[in-house]
Amino acid sequence: MEEIKVTNIVKFHILFLLYQRPVHGYELMTEIEKLVGSKPSASQIYPFLSVLKKNNLIAIKEEAERDKKVYELTEKGRRFVEKKLEMFGGIISATIEKDLTTCAHCGCKVYSGGYEETIDGEKITFCCTHCAGTYKRG
Ligand SMILES: [Zn+2]
Missing domain, CATH: 1.10.10.10 (Winged helix-like DNA-binding domain superfamily/Winged helix DNA-binding domain)
Known part of the structure; x- marks a missing residue:
């Protein structure tokens, strides 16, 4: 063909x-x-x-x-x-x-929204506040 x-x-x-x-x-x-x-x-x-x-x-x-x-x-x-x-x-x-970021805690791909928090002067992206909370405690 x-x-x-x-x-x-x-x-x-x-x-x-x-x-x-x-x-x-x-x-x-x-x-x-x-x-x-x-x-x-x-x-x-x-x-x-x-x-x-x-x-x-x-x-x-x-x-x-x-x-x-x-x-x-x-x-x-x-x-x-x-x-x-x-x-x-x-x-x-x-x-x-390419445009996706990854949740710093669970590793899932964040398509839109997401949740950003500055920890130790570094801006870190999470999929949700729960992941951010767990990440900070961990
Ligand atoms: Zn997550």
Whole structure:
């Protein structure tokens, strides 16, 4: 399989939508418009879909009477998207982790809030006052 690069948010969003359910081409357009705030051009979407198709990651169903195409992930496609999701998830949590501080007492990650106390002239972060109390006694 040739390397499929998911180089922008539009491509990533297409994969994410397909992962949730089979979608019409026009639905992809509308959903992406909602995401990026402007109408995507067909060239942002259809070449990517045809690469996916060429690699058997999606199947295209024609709804004859309305002449609309429905795009659907194949089994192989689902596995592909799961891998991408994992990768992006890893990047996102790494970004969040960087900004986290750790409770000086219990070691848990403090996402927001937290509790700061100055002990012996040093500013120390805890997850809560209980941890601060235990730390000081310890
Ligand atoms: Zn703690």
